[in-house]
Amino acid sequence: MCRLFAITSETPLSPILAVEALDVMKEGHDGSGVGLFLRDLGGPFDEMKEAPILSGIFTEQGLRKLDQHMMDKGFMTKYKISIKVPKTPPPGVPKRDIYLIRAYELPEEWEQYTQDEIYEKLVEVRLELRKMGEAQEDMIVFSFWPDVIMIKEIGDPLTVARYLHLDRKELKARIIMAQGRQNTNYAINLYACHPFFLRGYSTMTNGENTAFIPIQEYLSSRNYPGYIGYQSDSEVFTHILHYAREKLKLGIDCYKHIVTPLQDDNLDLHPDADFLHHLKRTCRKLIIDGPNCVIGSLPDHSLFMVQDRKKLRPGVVGGKPGMYAVASEICGLDAIIPDRDKNKDFQPMHLDTVIIGPNRQEVQICRQTQPLHHLH
Amino acid sequence: MxxxxxxxxxxxxxxxxxxxxxxxxxxxxxxxxxxxxxxxxxxxxxxxxxxxxxxxxxxxxxxxxxxxxxxxxxxxxxxxxxxxxxxxxxxxxxxxxxxxxxxxxxxxxxxxxxxxxxPRRRGGRRNDPGGILDQIKFIRISMLTDPALDAGRHEFELRTLLGRVLPPEEEMNALKTGDWIPPVREIYPLIIGAMSFGALSPTMWEGLQLGVTYLNEELKMPVRICTGEGGCPPRLLRSRFLKYVILQVASGYFGWDEIIHAIPDMKVDPCAVEIKYGQGAKPGDGGLLMWYKVNKLIAAIRGVPEGVSLPSPPTHQTLYSIEESVAKMIQSMYMAWGFRVPVYPKISGTSTAMAVLNNLTRNPYAAGLAIDGEDGGTGAAYNVSMNHMGHPIASNIRDAYQVLVKVGKQNEIPLFAGGGVGKNGNLAANAAALIMLGASGIQIGKYIMQAAAGCLGSEGDRCNICNIGLCPKGITSQDPRLYRRLDVDKVAERVVDVFLSFDSELKKILAPLGRSTSLPIGMSDALGIADADAAARLTIKYVV
Missing domain, CATH: 3.30.70 (Alpha-Beta Plaits)
Known part of the structure; x- marks a missing residue:
């Protein structure tokens, strides 16, 4: 089972903190990999919120291809973090040339585009780069998005974090999501490692989604270029989130109504029964079949956690105003926020979605049987 | 001698x-x-x-x-x-x-x-006991990372949708603007397919209806039954139980005078209207009720003289083109019930099913497509049609689903598969295999005759005289001396038995696959077969 830890804090934190939480929760996971998602960045990136940041792993040759390509497109490097690693990686960690974190200036001709158009073009660029790297596996691209950094690698999370010096002072974020396992349900592949990212949305998941193939087929047939990949059954959670928010314009409290809708008897009693019946029918092909616990980050800097109907995966949220964390184990929470009021810890059950808003002042709990907040 | x-x-x-x-x-x-x-x-x-x-x-x-x-x-x-x-x-x-x-x-x-x-005419199925469905195994057993579920105690939602489901964007938009949203029925995925009043005896028909009503009203299982081409008894048309019934209109339009006249008196809408264009047992041929069975009652319901054979034409009458006729018929049927009742065509399994399906994807009113494979049963057909005509259902339904995946309309036009499902008694396994190949629901006819009424027919050419009204069990006879052998209540009881045991077996298949929150339509990764060519054809795993 994957170990998951996510934190949202008023003051920027080092990602090493989240990896340490993973380490505390180590019992039960195989430490086969680590995935990190950082948003609302601190340090030097705090000054460049609009600049898209490219995160990925490159070979020397891949980097040359990247530079040429980005130059042709009119992107200028604005800032970069150089991760210099020792010549010999620790056992279990592959040898890589470059771990890239690089912020770019947008091309001048993009000034004519609206914000939405720019976002779509950023998705396109990421997909182009990903495609360019597929044949020779010289470019692995995790994200290309303003104010977002992603790091993924195979190996024990803490070992990898120390090897990459993730405790460096220029790498800090107010929202961090960390996952401590290479996806082992399918082939070992960094693209199969959580968290997943698409157009501002990121999720990581505990468990296995047995309805993966039909959902993947449905998403792939939506004609949206970002719906590709699917090296992991959990990637569909990110894409469904994107679909629900961007294509259907639904609130986060509807997400659970899509992935694990209420059964009809309960649905009939819901104040928004009519709408939810329609939603359930029309999104039926997106119903997952867990057990799954999904933790995700939204573009508005909210953090959420949702349990599926089966509630067979652990998950807990706790903290104090200004700093809240969601984790798969309470010990992870204890390690990072020991001074919180533990009486207020909450373990979401089969009907719950937990949301920590951008102001990080409280934990909002949406029970699926409650009225919807934002119908449109 | x-x-x-x-x-x-x-x-x-x-x-x-x-x-x-x-x-x-x-x-x-x-x-x-x-x-x-x-x-x-x-x-x-x-x-x-x-x-x-x-x-x-x-x-x-x-x-x-x-x-x-x-x-x-x-x-x-x-x-x-x-x-x-x-x-x-x-x-x-x-x-x-x-x-x-x-x-x-x-x-x-x-x-x-x-x-x-x-030439020989008979009832029953294609005389071939084999078939691919029994060879398909469910290989994706949940272990470790996603535990298998408890089939007996876990909650399951085994429902399917009958009706045109709009793409999510369109549906959300229609909810905002108040535009028409096609009617969709949430029903049990096992449907009693078209067997007409006329093909079946009055006791059999009543037993089936009674069983279906019990399943709905007492057990809350939304099972539906299709009338077949032969109309519907007037009292049923005017009863609240009509909502459990799918009315079929076929090329002979038998019984539709009665149905149309009953519309103003209907207390509830029917579940759906099925327009029959073809049937697996006699593809490309119309329905046939031989004269032996056209007695006074049947003649009255169908609006025909007594004692004459009733061969329906192979196709619906049309003035311009068949595509136009299909579109118009679907639309007319929608109009008859104020656009509140889903209307879908049923065709026989054929290599041209994809052309039909492609047409339907462009018709916003088409509420689904039922495909009846070569092993479908019938009350009367030419032996040569039954034994040698038609397309197997497995590859036909798989192709159809994949066509829908290609155009992104899977589950928006639900596919219903029929034709030999459970012909060797393995109803739940066959049905689950078809669902995972892409069917939204399953239609059975012959199986329910065998299981609920003790039909003797087999693919070893046993009995198979449904056509001449001499059914020794009284299932397909219009002779009171024969059909009184069949106890209406016992048939109803067996219908309930069949659905309950099917439900348990389906759960026994789905639970180990880790599926419970929705019907696993198109979950092809769960399927395997020990025949490499069949695996390649059905795009499922080859396992030995």
Whole structure:
């Protein structure tokens, strides 16, 4: 089972903190990999919120291809973090040339585009780069998005974090999501490692989604270029989130109504029964079949956690105003926020979605049987 | 046979027949029940002359010969009276002294069942007991990372949608603007397919309806039943139970006068309207109700004279083009019920099903597509159509689903698969395989006749006389002397048994796959087969 830890804090934190939480929760996971998602960045990136940041792993040759390509497109490097690693990686960690974190200036001709158009073009660029790297596996691209950094690698999370010096002072974020396992349900592949990212949305998941193939087929047939990949059954959670928010314009409290809708008897009693019946029918092909616990980050800097109907995966949220964390184990929470009021810890059950808003002042709990907040 | 008798080309011996009656003289009580019950008069009282040689146990008397007469059963060899293997004789015999046996080689009878130049017509299914569905296994068993579920105690949502489901963007938009959203029914994925009032006896029809009503009202299982082409009894049309019924309109339009007239009096809408364009048992051929079964009641409901055969045309009447006719018919049916009732076509399995489907994807009113494979059953059809025409359902439904995936409309036009599902008794396994290949629901006909009413028919060409109204179980007969054999309540009870056991078995398949929150439509990664070519054709895993 994957170990998951996510934190949202008023003051920027080092990602090493989240990896340490993973380490505390180590019992039960195989430490086969680590995935990190950082948003609302601190340090030097705090000054460049609009600049898209490219995160990925490159070979020397891949980097040359990247530079040429980005130059042709009119992107200028604005800032970069150089991760210099020792010549010999620790056992279990592959040898890589470059771990890239690089912020770019947008091309001048993009000034004519609206914000939405720019976002779509950023998705396109990421997909182009990903495609360019597929044949020779010289470019692995995790994200290309303003104010977002992603790091993924195979190996024990803490070992990898120390090897990459993730405790460096220029790498800090107010929202961090960390996952401590290479996806082992399918082939070992960094693209199969959580968290997943698409157009501002990121999720990581505990468990296995047995309805993966039909959902993947449905998403792939939506004609949206970002719906590709699917090296992991959990990637569909990110894409469904994107679909629900961007294509259907639904609130986060509807997400659970899509992935694990209420059964009809309960649905009939819901104040928004009519709408939810329609939603359930029309999104039926997106119903997952867990057990799954999904933790995700939204573009508005909210953090959420949702349990599926089966509630067979652990998950807990706790903290104090200004700093809240969601984790798969309470010990992870204890390690990072020991001074919180533990009486207020909450373990979401089969009907719950937990949301920590951008102001990080409280934990909002949406029970699926409650009225919807934002119908449109 | 006397030595001077003329042998005609169709003179057959018992050995030449498909079914041969074995009769045990020692146990026969000569009660006559077997000859009375035989639906085709294949057996009759036999008066046999037997030579007896008596050898006295002494030397004074010489052995003598005498001739005696004894009585028993004789099988008639005239092809018109050929035994059909129904074994009703065996059923009624108090001493188990009589039974039909199947011949050990290809019979000679089949060369002669065309007297008067009329080819053989019969009921039943394609005479081939094999099939791919039974070979499909469910291989993706949940272990470790996603635990298998408890089929007995976990909650399951085994429902499917019948109706045109809008893409999510369109549906959300329509909710905002108040535009028309096509009607969609949430129903149980196992549907009792089209068997007409006329093809079935009144007791069978009533038993099925009663069972379906019980499942809905008492057990909250939204099971639906299709009328077939033959109308619907007027009282049912005007009852609140009509919502459990799918009305079928076919090319003969039988019974639709009655239905249209009843619309103003309907208390509830029917579940859906199925427009029949084809049927798996006789692809490209219209429905057929032979004259034997058109009695006063059937004639009245269908609006036809008594005692005439009712062959429906192979296609619906059209003025311009068939595509236009399909679109118009779908639309007219929607209009008849104020756009509140889903309307979908049913076709026979065919390599051209994809063209039909592509047309339907562009028709915003098409509420689904039912495809009936080559193993579908019928009440009456030409033998050649049943045995040699049609397309297997497995690859047809898979192709159809993949066409929908390609255009991104999977589950928006639900596909319903029928034709030989459960023909070897493995209903849940066959149904689950078809669902995972892409079907949204399953239609059964013959299976429910066998399981709920004890139909004797088999793919070994047993019985199969549904067409002439002589059904020995009273399932497909319009003769009160026959159909009173069938107890309406017992049929209803068996319908309920069948659905409950199907439900349990389906859960026993889905739970180990880790599926419970929705029907696993298109979950092809769960399927495997030990036949590489079939695996490649169905795009499922090849496992040995």
């Amino acid at each position: 006397p030595s001077n008798t003329t042998i005609t080309p169709s003179t057959l011996s018992v050995k030449d027949h498909l079914w041969q009656i074995f009769w045990n003289k020692n146990r026969c009580t000569l009660c006559g029940r077997c000859t009375a019950v035989c639906p085709v008069q294949a057996i009759e009282l036999g008066v046999f002359r037997k030579r007896v040689i008596e050898s006295p146990m002494n030397l004074t008397e010489t052995p003598s010969t005498s001739f005696k007469v004894y009585y028993g059963i004789r099988q008639r060899t005239d092809p018109a009276y050929a035994c059909i293997g129904c074994a009703m004789c065996n059923l009624v015999c108090p001493n188990d002294c009589i039974a039909p046996m199947r011949t050990d080689e290809a019979d000679k009878l089949k060369f002669h069942i065309n007297r008067g130049g009329t």
